[in-house]
Amino acid sequence: MAGASVPLGLLLLGGGRAESPRDALREELLLSPLPSGDLAATFQFRTRWDSELQREGVSHYGLFPKALGQLISKYSVRELHLSLTQGFWRTRSWGQPYLQAPAGAELWVWFQNSVTDVDKAWKDLSNILSGIFCASLNFIDSTNTVTPTASFKPLGLANVTNHHLLIYAVLPREVVCTENLTPWKKLLPCGSKAGLAVLLKAERLFYSSYHSQAVHIRPICRDASCLSISWELRQTLTVVLDIFSIGQGKKDWSLFKMFSRTLTEACPLASESKVYVDISSKDQENELLEVIPPPLSTHEAAVQGERKTYAVYDLLNPALFNVSRSLNVQLKWKRPQDGSHLSMPVLHAQRYVSGYGLQTGEISTLIYNSHLYRAFPILLLETVPWYLRLYVHTLTIITKGKENKPSYIHFQPAQDRRRPHLLEMLIQLPANSVTKITIQFERALLKWTEYTPDPNHGFYVSPSVLSALVPSVLAMKAVDAEQSPLFTSLFPSSDGTSYFVRLYTEPLLVNLPTPDFSMPYNVICLTCTVVAVCYGSFYNLLTRTFHVEEPSRGHLAKRLANIIRKLRGVPLL
């Protein structure tokens, strides 16, 4: 009773201060030139709502989208993470992503302890989300759903350890396009009418190498004392634009060139609206690039083990619009940049299928640790559909020519037409090494109705997930999560010496043997004929007995022939 009254008191206290906003929106755009010369634009819209959503009677929605709020309270969702991605983040040439997502659709949800039938809640939830985001999430069923034991921890405020409340599914075949973007934009308080969201023009966003949009909902502490919770909705959108093809061979870019729009104002509902430009390469050598207009302030932070400098444009600062009415951030390279200084990311991975023919095959995953002197463990999660029958006894993990024994291994074998394979391993990666993980599989022949419409295109295998605490080269200060820009705060970092990275490998495309789809009737008829031949010949032998054939007077044909012969005058038969 006392425990309940304290948050209630706080709530009253919060309500008492009329000026304190019960919900807040912060919008951010990060523009970062990638080592390969492309440009990554990352939008983030954070809506924070100081409300006990799961209590009954919440009926008034402000900035928080009602569709999602109702979903959370109805299905007792603790955390929801949905991403829809087109393309693949090339870690090797683009560097470590802020927030990577696997190709296709990914959905993972933590439910509250109060949920008894998790599977049913999951089924309903994925169907509703499918409707909200116009995505094929209704194709999520037991054959592509898993419950990882270690790879996915709650990102928000939670102390749950019961991993049965977690459900994870990936649809690697999902194609993301405008119809998914529009409902996503509609969830924003300003829609695409004002603020940073005016840049979200579908014909530009999908003319890109990589497009990923995501929705993350999680409970967070309302304040430092953490007595009550707030709900946070993060909508992120990452797009990698090929500057070469847009800018006719030049690597200079501007907002207008990329999005065919400029920024004129912040979203009126937003309490913060900022554009960050990554100008870290500036201090490597003497003045490589130049940002126009000159930023009013800069921000320095250690992000993912690297020191980064950002030029900051605060759209709420009226000084920004003093010179011109609109903000068109431009970046100019002062001299042609040589792309030779591609710094290898500390952790990256690649995956491929080997073998030939349609009977067996092998999945190989190569994981690179390019840290020069630190070894660190990674958690690898593999989800393989049932029709690729994995043989776990063929699992080999080789590092530097020696066998590397995983310190934790969780394998859940597949069940035909019911459940996929789930393999989770904790592998120690020695410093500066390549680890090769191989496992063999056998391809199943499916029923003809189980093949996808284009069966010879192949079947997708969802990407494997690597989660790791990567040791940082430079010491990072523990920063205030609320104040720091962008995604540094999504994954809680334990201390300053390491940072959390989640990577996804490529999805795989595997061919299966196919039956001939045009002849079900023929097959049914022919096989039944063979069975009938057996039945017939045995029936004959079982029911009849041998008799001596008496020479008969002949059949009708013979008699007719004899009549004709008699007429012709030739000897009878």
Next chain:
Amino acid sequence: MAAPLVLVLLVAVTVRAVLYRSSLAVFISERVEVASPLNAWKRVVEGLALLDLGVSPYSGDVFHETPLIIYLFHFLIEYAELVFMGTLKRSLSPYLPFLVFLLLLFSLVQFKKQKLLIELDQYAPDVAELIRTPMEMNYIPFKVALFYLLNPYTVMSCVAMSTCAINNTIIAFFILATIKGSAFLSAIFLALATYQSLYPLTLFAPALLYLLQRQFIPVKMKSKDFWVYAVQYAFLYLGSLVVIICLSFFLLNSWDFIPSVYGFILSVPDLTPNIGLFWYFFAEMFEHFSLFFVCVFQINVFFYTIPLAVKLKEHPIFFMFVQIAIISIFKSYPTVGDIALYMAFLPLWSHLYRFLRNIFILSCVLIVCSLLFPVLWHLWIYAGSANSNFYYAITLTFNMGQILLISDYFYAFLRREYYLTHGLYLTGKDGTEAMLVLK
């Protein structure tokens, strides 16, 4: 007699050892004709690996052996590691001799069985030509050994280390026990065979008929002795089956193996191509008829038992042969090892040779199909220049050949019976040679 047999054994062991050591071993062990989902050695190793990981082998759909088999191999590996100071580790090659040994054992069993059969073969000597001379019969055991041990099908399934060899051994022990007249052992081995692959339960009828014949109890519905003996045998059989299944339950501490082994056999979820009739039929089946046809095809295997029992009640051994053949043709996951089992019986019926109608054509069909299996598989799976219909066509032809072969033997058997009672040279009323027809 012993010297040639030893020679055959040596040749058989050498052939297997050479093939096992050669590069062909991997090729053979991956052949779908040799290793089915039920008995592939790769799946046994997988089951052991799962057991080592602390996962129940039956929680997935890869392992379908019975619990006794997995614990047998588990024990063997533990023991071997103990003996060889852990140097063996994952190398499982030492179990090859084990499987060969089983096969040899099988042939010896067959051998003994034949000897007993000779004494049993007592036809009324109407027609001298049709009776087998003791000289001929003397060579039958040797021929059976030859047929089984040097049959390429057996060699292949041994080199692939298919656990089919174990099933065949159990069935062989069952036949031996039956012929020796030991109802108790016969029931135990029949229960083991049933436990292993379910279908041998139809062999209950021929075994019972044979045991009754040995006891000189007439098969009559009104006879009290008949019923008493039948109930006794059935009780022994069911009792040992229950004991074995309970033993498995206590080993595993769950009933998971029942759906995973018997459900898997009966409902045919795995459509990996094999030499049988099920895989393509159910891959192409319309979903709402699937259950109906699964039932029809499974009933088909058991369907022939009662009519055959009525027709062949005086000849239980021939009945057993026909029944084993029917099982190996119509079971849901047949392999060449199953075919080798009934083919080992063929020398037993060498006296039917003169009445067989199509033996030459059928032998050619079977040989050509066996050679075409890998060719068309390669064209479909690896070269991509053929499709599944090519392989399917060969399985159809192969099964048709087997069916006609068995019915030809059945026909010849019935015809010989007729001649034995009516004389070999039948004449019609007008003194000309008469025609014999089935009516």
